[in-house]
Amino acid sequence: MDTSTVIETQGVNLWYGNTQALKDVTIRFPEQTITALIGPSGCGKSTLLRCFNRMNDLIPSCRIEGGISYHGTDMYAPSVDPVHLRKRVGMVFQRPNPFPKSIYDNITYGPRMHGVRDRKTLESIVEESLKKAALWDEVKDRLTASAMGLSGGQQQRLCIARTLAVNPDVILMDEPCSALDPIATAKIESLMQELRSQYTVIIVTHSMQQAARVSDYTGFMYMGELIETGETTKIFENPERELTNNYITGRFG
Numbered sequence: 547m548d549t550s551t552v553i554e555t556q557g558v559n560l561w562y563g564n565t566q567a568l569k570d571v572t573i574r575f576p577e578q579t580i581t582a583l584i585g586p587s588g589c590g591k592s593t594l595l596r597c598f599n600r601m602n603d604l605i606p607s608c609r610i611e612g613g614i615s616y617h618g619t620d621m622y623a624p625s626v627d628p629v630h631l632r633k634r635v636g637m638v639f640q641r642p643n644p645f646p647k648s649i650y651d652n653i654t655y656g657p658r659m660h661g662v663r664d665r666k667t668l669e670s671i672v673e674e675s676l677k678k679a680a681l682w683d684e685v686k687d688r689l690t691a692s693a694m695g696l697s698g699g700q701q702q703r704l705c706i707a708r709t710l711a712v713n714p715d716v717i718l719m720d721e722p723c724s725a726l727d728p729i730a731t732a733k734i735e736s737l738m739q740e741l742r743s744q745y746t747v748i749i750v751t752h753s754m755q756q757a758a759r760v761s762d763y764t765g766f767m768y769m770g771e772l773i774e775t776g777e778t779t780k781i782f783e784n785p786e787r788e789l790t791n792n793y794i795t796g797r798f799g
């Protein structure tokens with residue numbers, strides 16, 4: 547696939563206090579693709595994901611070395627405003643976390659924070675974001691109702707819509723289906739396929755089946771190292787490293 551790189555890391559090392567959680571990680575994420583990060587619990591998947599919108603900045607003991615670029619610019623340069631970066635690199639978490647507000651207010655919260663005030667503009671952002679998140683038809687008649695009344699799967703799609711509302715080009719997903727049933731999971735997975743036409747998606751998942759179903763590329767991590775990365779079919783059918791093979795065949799993890 548001949549696509550340009552959106553996010554790229556070069557020799558990233560990361561410590562929480564004295565504990566090293568990432569070791570010399572070099573990986574690139576091509577535009578409009580889905581990459582899955584897999585590996586056993588504690589291998590550093592979420593830590594790596596959090597580097598990509600500087601969420602680790604919020605952890606005082608955390609120290610990062612190495613390069614991480616976004617569209618070729620050093621993401622950690624002093625000139626980069628992390629709030630602006632997080633608008634372009636959105637994040638969806640494990641548990642759906644809507645605000646205890648109306649569906650409408652959940653979507654308009656971000657755009658308002660960034661200065662959008664015009665009612666018509668806000669209304670069109672709400673409609674467009676909910677349509678992109680495949681939720682519009684289910685909620686269009688109750689936009690003023692509380693988001694807390696939605697099912698778990700609907701809440702997660704609302705959180706995706708909330709991320710889309712501030713116009714990102716990368717969506718980070720940290721185990722977005724782990725709290726959902728199989729039907730809600732299937733909806734999120736098919737939504738991810740649609741999002742790929744406009745966004746670059748990076749997903750952390752515990753489910754190898756999910757990684758195989760949804761992603762174009764897969765990175766396998768083990769004890770803070772990126773052991774192997776490549777096209778998902780290659781990683782699952784013909785991995786280069788024995789460790790990868792042992793993991794995907796269920797010998798550990």
Ligand SMILES: Nc1ncnc2c1ncn2[C@@H]1O[C@H](COP(=O)(O)OP(=O)(O)OP(=O)(O)O)[C@@H](O)[C@H]1O
Pocket residue numbers: 562565567585586587588589590591592593594605607752
């Ligand atoms: N805020 C933190 N402070 C200190 N150590 C942390 C922090 N977050 C993660 N760690 C440690 O860093 C290592 C990597 O954790 P991380 O959550 O990135 O792994 P993971 O692969 O996402 O795990 P899981 O699949 O269980 O979510 C672990 O040893 C973890 O205990």
